[in-house]
Amino acid sequence: MGVDYEETKRKLIEKKQELGKMMEDLLADASDVDVNELSSLDTNHLVDSATNMINREEISGKLESIKVMLLDIEHALAKLEKNKEKFGLCELCNKPIEEQRLAVIPWSRYCIACKTKLDKRR
Numbered sequence: 001m002g003v004d005y006e007e008t009k010r011k012l013i014e015k016k017q018e019l020g021k022m023m024e025d026l027l028a029d030a031s032d033v034d035v036n037e038l039s040s041l042d043t044n045h046l047v048d049s050a051t052n053m054i055n056r057e058e059i060s061g062k063l064e065s066i067k068v069m070l071l072d073i074e075h076a077l078a079k080l081e082k083n084k085e086k087f088g089l090c091e092l093c094n095k096p097i098e099e100q101r102l103a104v105i106p107w108s109r110y111c112i113a114c115k116t117k118l119d120k121r122r
């Protein structure tokens with residue numbers, strides 16, 4: 001029972017690195033798009049820029065969700081450092097977050113019930 005802090009911390013750091021790498025890749029993709037756009041003065045130009053716009057939206061959407069996730073991970077890591085006893089507790093209702101949920105998403109801030117409520121409010 002209880003949370004394995006060391007294991008959780010390791011998972012969080014691993015995920016953080018993975019997301020950082022994903023972000024780099026996406027940014028590299030995004031700059032590729034720009035270069036293509038500047039140099040594409042041929043007949044495919046219109047098609048290309050339409051595709052580029054979709055790509056760019058997709059990329060910025062992905063970057064946005066990665067950023068949100070990174071913030072949650074930072075938050076969870078800070079909590080592990082300074083506020084261990086609060087880790088694994090829902091930030092809204094203060095009840096323990098479901099263990100299966102924490103196993104999959106160690107940076108969860110809310111229990112399933114609260115998260116569902118929050119998602120509905122949006």
Ligand SMILES: [Zn+2]
Nearest residue numbers: 090093111114
């Ligand atoms: Zn809750």
